[in-house]
Amino acid sequence: MKKSTKAPEAPIAKARREIKKFWNEEDDADLSETSRRKRKQILEAALESFLELGYEGASMNLVADRAGVIKQTIYSHFQDKQTLFQAVIASLTTEYVQTAIENPDVAGKPLPVVLRKLAETIFSRHEDPRHTKFVRTMIGEAGRFPELAKMFTETTVRPTSALITELLTSDTDYKFNDPEAFAKVFLGSVINHCMQQHILLGKELQPFDAMRIVDELVALVEMHKVK
Amino acid sequence: MKKSTKAPEAPIAKARREIKKFWNEEDDADLSETSRRKRKQILEAALESFLELGYEGASMNLVADRAGVIKQTIYSHFQDKQTLFQAVIASLTTEYVQTAIENPDVAGKPLPVVLRKLAETIFSRHEDPRHTKFVRTMIGEAGRFPELAKMFTETTVRPTSALITELLTSDTDYKFNDPEAFAKVFLGSVINHCMQQHILLGKELQPFDAMRIVDELVALVEMHKVK
DNA sequence: ATCTTACCATACCGATCGGTATGATCAGAA
DNA sequence: TTCTGATCATACCGATCGGTATGGTAAGAT
Numbered sequence: 001m002k003k004s005t006k007a008p009e010a011p012i013a014k015a016r017r018e019i020k021k022f023w024n025e026e027d028d029a030d031l032s033e034t035s036r037r038k039r040k041q042i043l044e045a046a047l048e049s050f051l052e053l054g055y056e057g058a059s060m061n062l063v064a065d066r067a068g069v070i071k072q073t074i075y076s077h078f079q080d081k082q083t084l085f086q087a088v089i090a091s092l093t094t095e096y097v098q099t100a101i102e103n104p105d106v107a108g109k110p111l112p113v114v115l116r117k118l119a120e121t122i123f124s125r126h127e128d129p130r131h132t133k134f135v136r137t138m139i140g141e142a143g144r145f146p147e148l149a150k151m152f153t154e155t156t157v158r159p160t161s162a163l164i165t166e167l168l169t170s171d172t173d174y175k176f177n178d179p180e181a182f183a184k185v186f187l188g189s190v191i192n193h194c195m196q197q198h199i200l201l202g203k204e205l206q207p208f209d210a211m212r213i214v215d216e217l218v219a220l221v222e223m224h225k226v227k
Numbered sequence: 228m229k230k231s232t233k234a235p236e237a238p239i240a241k242a243r244r245e246i247k248k249f250w251n252e253e254d255d256a257d258l259s260e261t262s263r264r265k266r267k268q269i270l271e272a273a274l275e276s277f278l279e280l281g282y283e284g285a286s287m288n289l290v291a292d293r294a295g296v297i298k299q300t301i302y303s304h305f306q307d308k309q310t311l312f313q314a315v316i317a318s319l320t321t322e323y324v325q326t327a328i329e330n331p332d333v334a335g336k337p338l339p340v341v342l343r344k345l346a347e348t349i350f351s352r353h354e355d356p357r358h359t360k361f362v363r364t365m366i367g368e369a370g371r372f373p374e375l376a377k378m379f380t381e382t383t384v385r386p387t388s389a390l391i392t393e394l395l396t397s398d399t400d401y402k403f404n405d406p407e408a409f410a411k412v413f414l415g416s417v418i419n420h421c422m423q424q425h426i427l428l429g430k431e432l433q434p435f436d437a438m439r440i441v442d443e444l445v446a447l448v449e450m451h452k453v454k
Numbered sequence: 455a456t457c458t459t460a461c462c463a464t465a466c467c468g469a470t471c472g473g474t475a476t477g478a479t480c481a482g483a484a
Numbered sequence: 485t486t487c488t489g490a491t492c493a494t495a496c497c498g499a500t501c502g503g504t505a506t507g508g509t510a511a512g513a514t
Contacts, residue, residue: 035461053371054281054282054367054368055281055283056281056283056284057282057283057371059501061502070461070463071503073460076460080502133370136370137367140363140368142363142427146428150428154432157427178442178443181440181443184416184419184435184440185416185443185447189415191419192418192422199366200376201376202377202384205377205380215405216409219404223447265491286471287472296491297493297494299490
């Protein structure tokens, strides 16, 4: 009846490969241990600086200081500020993609359970302040760094949407006229709730229980059960 | 049966009042004609500069040049860069609030028609490149200017959500278990589609017809029709 | 032991930043 | 006409920007 859970993994793995290809990620193999450590320090410091102050607001001097490194070391690892920024965003994106939908314990579970689990994963991710800042930064710079925005949607939003679509179509207990559209409704409701509550600080003004959203969505799913 | 359409107007007007109060909008009455013109030139130039380059990326020199004005004139109208930025965002927010839901021609129309109209309004607004940049900027600076983000949600997202909730509850032809949650599902799906397609440039990678979203949503609404 | 390589500290570069000072010009109200 | 206030042009302020140069130090590989 239900398709195996292997299929959902495929687009994720593909996405990961595409990221590496997209960013021309060099092998770290030919770097010394200390050099790789420095590089990681730089990336971590740049990450916090960019997410805290934005691309223009964060200075290379600050990044160097926070990394415990001099500026020249940064420029020996990254061509310029833009490259460093792109590396930071790309690294964060891959991190979130890798931890995205790696719950293999949904095999054979009923559709509502799987969807609840998926929504909960997204909700819990938006509890992380770093993720909130990441999304803000990525969106804020989407106009100046369109490739970053495209990579983000391509590697996170789209596979998730595709996954939901597949879950909807493969479960023969349910029947949807336009599964792709319903998947976008489902995912859009979840994401937008996070956007409004966390990214735009709605939770400080008008907190709204995420469970009511997912309950409503599951109820809508149940209305599509074949009798 | 259906409530009058006056009710939806109330929260909008209230929001507008709150904006003015929030921003302590000074009366332009005591300013000379040329002075008011200069101020408008400055705001327009600042608007385009901030939306194009972000808060940190836009310089006061650039704004002055684009406004055809010297820097001192800017500082005679606005205390500093932050104040100017806040004025720009506030001005844009009020503009979008004012043109939000001023379609009085939905009186007595069936619920799906009204909801379609509402969704279309949101969709068409996101066709405007300036609005796209505005949303990107606002979200990007939400961490550094939390009051701006809060004002935005408070004056645009929340009243719209409340309006939909009221539409869902007041139409006795339909019955929803949790109208507020369904309203958020509806609005969330619409907004997230715009976010993904326009703000995050998804339309350049994977264009998706907005009509399929709204069709799906309306279909979901119809499933709640009382027999 | 030599040599290479990455890192260090410091200082520098021209440009630009947000914001201010000075003093001339110009328009409208008295 | 005189006065007042806003805008003008220009130049300046200290600070900081992204990025580079110089020359010394420390460590791992040959």
